[in-house]
Each structure stands twice: as structure tokens, then as C-alpha cells.
Amino acid sequence: MNGMDRVLPIAGASVRASLRGVRLIGLAALGSIPTLVVLAIVAARSPASSVHDAAQLLFVSLTLPIVMTLVTLVLGVAQFRGEIEDDTLAYLTSRSVPRALVAVGKYLGCVAAGCVILLPTAMLPLAVADAAGAGPPSSEATIAIASAVVLGVLAYSAIFLLLGLLSSSALILGLIFGFLWEGLLQLLSGTLPRLTVAYYLHSLVSLETPGGPMSGYTTVFSSGEAVAVLLGVALGMLLMTAAVFRYAETAPHRSSA
Amino acid sequence: MTGVVDAQGVTKRYGEVLGLNGFSASFGAGITGLIGPNGAGKSTLFRLLAGQLRPDAGSLTVLGEPSWSEGTFRRRVGYCPEQPSMYDWMTGEEFVTYLLRVDGYPKSEAKRRAAEAIEIVGLTEAKARRVRVYSKGMRQRIKIAQGIAHKPQLLLLDEPLNGVDPVGRARLIALFAELGSSGHHLIVSSHVLYEVERLTDQIVMISNGRALAQGDLHRIRDLIDARPHTIELTTPDPRGLAKLLSGWEHVVGIEFVGPDRLTVRSRLPDAFYRGLPELVVSQGAEITAVHSSDDNLDAVFRYLSEGIG
Numbered sequence: 001m002n003g004m005d006r007v008l009p010i011a012g013a014s015v016r017a018s019l020r021g022v023r024l025i026g027l028a029a030l031g032s033i034p035t036l037v038v039l040a041i042v043a044a045r046s047p048a049s050s051v052h053d054a055a056q057l058l059f060v061s062l063t064l065p066i067v068m069t070l071v072t073l074v075l076g077v078a079q080f081r082g083e084i085e086d087d088t089l090a091y092l093t094s095r096s097v098p099r100a101l102v103a104v105g106k107y108l109g110c111v112a113a114g115c116v117i118l119l120p121t122a123m124l125p126l127a128v129a130d131a132a133g134a135g136p137p138s139s140e141a142t143i144a145i146a147s148a149v150v151l152g153v154l155a156y157s158a159i160f161l162l163l164g165l166l167s168s169s170a171l172i173l174g175l176i177f178g179f180l181w182e183g184l185l186q187l188l189s190g191t192l193p194r195l196t197v198a199y200y201l202h203s204l205v206s207l208e209t210p211g212g213p214m215s216g217y218t219t220v221f222s223s224g225e226a227v228a229v230l231l232g233v234a235l236g237m238l239l240m241t242a243a244v245f246r247y248a249e250t251a252p253h254r255s256s257a
Numbered sequence: 258m259t260g261v262v263d264a265q266g267v268t269k270r271y272g273e274v275l276g277l278n279g280f281s282a283s284f285g286a287g288i289t290g291l292i293g294p295n296g297a298g299k300s301t302l303f304r305l306l307a308g309q310l311r312p313d314a315g316s317l318t319v320l321g322e323p324s325w326s327e328g329t330f331r332r333r334v335g336y337c338p339e340q341p342s343m344y345d346w347m348t349g350e351e352f353v354t355y356l357l358r359v360d361g362y363p364k365s366e367a368k369r370r371a372a373e374a375i376e377i378v379g380l381t382e383a384k385a386r387r388v389r390v391y392s393k394g395m396r397q398r399i400k401i402a403q404g405i406a407h408k409p410q411l412l413l414l415d416e417p418l419n420g421v422d423p424v425g426r427a428r429l430i431a432l433f434a435e436l437g438s439s440g441h442h443l444i445v446s447s448h449v450l451y452e453v454e455r456l457t458d459q460i461v462m463i464s465n466g467r468a469l470a471q472g473d474l475h476r477i478r479d480l481i482d483a484r485p486h487t488i489e490l491t492t493p494d495p496r497g498l499a500k501l502l503s504g505w506e507h508v509v510g511i512e513f514v515g516p517d518r519l520t521v522r523s524r525l526p527d528a529f530y531r532g533l534p535e536l537v538v539s540q541g542a543e544i545t546a547v548h549s550s551d552d553n554l555d556a557v558f559r560y561l562s563e564g565i566g
Contacts, residue, residue: 009358013344020346086342091403094307094338096331097359246327251309 006097007105014109017082018075019116027071031121034058034067038125042132052134053213055125059145060214063122064201068152069178071117072110076160077170079106080245085168089250100242107161107238114153122149144208148201151230155197158237165244197233200226260285261411261442262306264468266315269301276301278466279315284444288437290453291446293463299446300339302463303415306444307336320411332360335404339415339446341396345389349380349399352388356403374406375399378432393546394425401429405436412436414445418452420546423533430455449549451530485509486526491546495519498542505532517545 019027034055041054083089092102122145126137137145159177163170182196193199199219203226206217221229260283269276277298293299304310305317305324308331317324320333344352350371357367375384378398383391388399397417404412414433418426433456437443447453453460454474462469492498495518499511502521507529510522523529526549536542 005363006359006361009355013347013355017344017346087338087340088342088344090304090307090309090336090338090340091343091356092359093309094331094334094336095356095360096327096329097361098327102359249310251304 003098003101003104006101007108010092010097010102010105011108011112014079014106015113015116018078018109018113023074023078027074027117030067030070031117032124034063034121035124035128037062038128042128048129048132048134051129051132052137055129055134056137056141056145056209056213058125059122059148060202060205060217063118064148064152064205065183065198067121068118068149068156069182071121072114072153072156073160073171073174073178075110075113075117076157077164077174079110079161079164081164081168081170084165084250087251093250099245103161103238103242103245107158107241110157110161111153114157115150118149118153119146122146138209138212141209141212141214144205144214147208147227148205151204151227151234152197152201154234155230155237158234158241159197162237162241162244165241165248197230200229204230261289261320262444263318264302264315265317267302267305267312267317268314269298269305269310269466270313275466276310277305277312280463280466280468281315282461282468282471284442284461285459286442287459288433288443288445288457289459289461290450290457291444291461291463292448292450292453293446294448297448297463298466299448299463300415301466303336303338303413303444303446306413307334307338332407333410335407335409335412337397337400337404337412337414337417339419341393343388343396343400346387348385348387349375349391349395349402350384352399353403353406357406360407362407370406370408371402374402377405378402379428392422392425394421394429397421397425397429401432405441409441411442411444414443416446416448418447418449420548423530423537423544423547426452426530426547427534451527451549454527455530485522485524486529486549487520487522488526488529489514489518489520489548490544491518491548492542492544493517494543498544501536501540501542505529 037058038051038055041051080089093099126142130136160170160174163174167173182198185192185196186198200221202217203219203221204223206215206219207223207226209215262284264280264282267277267280280298280302291299291302301310305312306319308324308327311325320330322330347355353371353374354367357370358364362370375381378401380395380398380402383395388396391399401414401417418429421429430452433443433445437456445453445456458474459472460474461471490498495513499519502508502511507523507525508521509524512520514520533544533547537544
């Protein structure tokens, strides 16, 4: 019996729990916004090349900074916080499974659910642009966008998973991180933007699509370095989550016993 | 001490609130009832035993292991929490199978054990239904199924009869007795002495986070029997039910407290609880929930607390 035999059922359950009911409808609606915007541009009879550029610009200006942040925040926080608040985490923590494996399982489930929502969110606008006569995106752009989605989901999910474990106000803290920290530091000069996940995602997309509408982001790193930083953030946060969870009391806070 | 569970001066705080306050008791083999009103510390003790919480002070061992530890020893413990929440979107069978797989059982073995446990609790026909459509009694039973499916030595049952209908209660009590006689150790919490009394005469009484008494069931019974016991019943036909109950000699008062609820005061609560399933089965009374007020025990616990203090 290896650890993955325990991790996979937890990941599978996390995916199912994440993608159901009102939450699924809300996330799908959020994920459809970039596609709807491109459809609106097509409906306005814009030139095909404009549609093409708009679809890619929407990825760096809407999908990455807003949709991805919100989707991973909702999914990441729900993994632990939701189960702590409704007390269902007791079913897992009272079992013989090591808590570190529970953390890994929930993380993988969160990442899978995030990719299920965000890959179509990122790719459908390009498909719409193609169907409108703008032609398919270059393979470099496709790969860059898909990589940025997967790496972004890996990094943000790990951060929000930890937040959900640590704080009952994780959603608010996540919004502050996602929009104030990530957003404001991006606007500053110097090395401060490097303290954001978004910096490395933008770097990756820009470096991998030279000359395209998504290029032009100023970065001092190579693609490989950006990937390494994003993976490092994901792994570091996951290890921290596992360590915290190992020693965390997981009953909801109650004044009456 | 060498009990199934040994607690020595266990204290657990929730900020300023004391969940347990120097709780000391030893739970032996077989079935033990943990009796106390709401807020006494029963659920805190169960959460500590289940490894969800860590004692702030004192020592707590479960089957010889510190309660705050993870690993394979947890396979020797089954836990049925009090709270009604479950993975409602799973079917009953998926719920039990999932937890077995998390416990490390291969898929086929997990399915086999889940089916066996679900059969024991009498939910085989409903196993393919989503947990969200289960009645309270069915939810309790599926929780018990997940607790026994891995065949633990010790089963922790936190208020397992709360809100269950009379027939369901009788079935669950019979099931617990059967588990006890088949070699499991059970710790069953309740705020209704009469429920636990039908299972065991080993009692640990808890109030304000401290163990007040252990064993000595008869003295407690005498104290409680001296007072009329109040029971709230939920039924779609309160008038019809009141008519049936008014014929019972030990019923000294009936009060309608809502469109589908009435409270009954009985001088012989034991006889009352014994008679309820019969009322449902042979006279067709429809009772959807039974709730025993904490008030019944409060006076007794106050008396005991003052005696100790």
C-alpha cells in the first residue's frame, strides 16, 4: 500500500466536492466571461486580426489576474476551511491516513478542479477568434497560455489551500492577497513585482510569445527561471500546508463543548 | 491505569472557555456510557479521543496510545461524530467506501467491507441513495457504518441516538449491544441516561468538564426517577398522539408546543421509552423525532456537582 492509493481517493473526492451545485455554476459563469467578451467583439464586426489580438490580450488582462485568482481562491479555501466549518474534516482526521497525505490529496483535487475550469476559460476565447476567421493561435501562444494556466493554478492553489487551513477569514485574506498584493506590487517599479506570482506568469507568457500581443512584459528572468519559481512557490506552500496540518487542531471553534 | 481509554487530569480550553477541566476517568472494556448535559464536555472528550484536538494539560491514552497521534493505531478506533454534516453529495455506499480507501484498503476490499457494514446497520436498500436524502436515523446509521467498517477495537459514538425516531432508536440500541457482545469496546455519549442504561451499567458522568461519578448507576437512577421526565415528540398528528399517550398511567402531563410537536411529562421515563416503539408499531402512531430535554438531568448534575465541590 503506497501513499498514492490514499491520496487519489481524496483528490477524486475533492474534485467532485469542488465542482458541484451553485459553486460549479458560479465558477463556470466566471470562467465564461472572457469568451463572452470575445463574442461581443466578434458581434461588433471587428476585423479578424483585432479579434485575434483581443483574445490573447484578454488572457493577460482578465483571465490571469482576475478569473484565475478568484477561481483558485474559491477552490483552494474550500478544501480545508469548508470541511473545518461544517466539521466533515473529522471523518478524515480520525482515520489512519497521515495528515500530510490528506493535504496532498486535497491539493491535487484542487489543482485538477482549477484546471477543469480555467483551461477552457483560457482556450475558448482563442477558439472563438479562430472561428471568427482570425485563424488559430500560434503553437507558442497556445503552449504559453496552457502552461501559464497550469502553473498559475499550481501556485495559487497552494497559497489559498494554506490560507484556508490557517484562517477562518481566508476568503477575505485571499482577496487582499490576490488583488491588493498581487495587483498593487505589479504597479510598482524595482524588484517589488518579483514578489508576486503574477510577475512570473506574465514573464512566462511574454517570453514564450515574442512579437505577439502578449509579449512586451518587462522581466529579468528566463522562462525556465519563471517556471522554477512558480513550481518552488507551489511546492513550498504545499510542504508548509502539510506541516501545519500535521499539528493543527481541526475542530471548528466553539465556545460550548 | 490500563483501561481502553485512560484520562488523567485532561484539560482543554477554547480561548477563555474550558471544554474539559482536569477530567480524570478510566473507560474499561465493553460498553461505557458517557452521560452529561449539553456543554458538559462530552464532545470535547470525543474530539480529543478522535485526534481532532490536543489536550492542553494532562494525559489521555486510547488503546495505550497517546490520543494526539496519527498512524496505523487509528485503524483500531472508529468515530461517529455528533454533528449531522457528512459528504451529502455521496451515496451512502460511496461515503463508507471512500473512508475505507482513505484508510488504505484496496478498492475491492473497501467495497466489500462497506457493503458488510451497511448491511449490519440495515441500510443496504438505501445504499445507492445520496446521503442528503437520508432521514436522521439513516444518517446516524451510515455514520455508524463508516465507524465500524474497518472493524475497530474501539468505537466512539457521540450522541448517536439524538433525534432518531423510536423504532430507529430501538434498532440502534440493539446494534450497539450486538457490537458490544461481539468484542468491540464502545463509548457512547448521551444526555439521556435511559438510552445508555439499556446498553450498559458502566457509566461515566461528566459535568462542567469534570468526571463527576463513575459506575454507581443505581444511585443516579433513583435521583432521576424522583422527578418527572420531559420528552419532546415530533409528529404530524399531535392530537392523535396525545390521545394515545394520555392513556399511559405514568404520563402526568402533555403540552402542545407547536403544530407538529408536543412535550410529555412522565414519572417513569424508562417505561415511556420502552413503550414508544410499541406505540408506533402496533397502534400506528407516527413519531418522527424524540428529544429529551437537558433539564431532566441538570438538577441531578447540579446536585452531584455540589456534592463534589
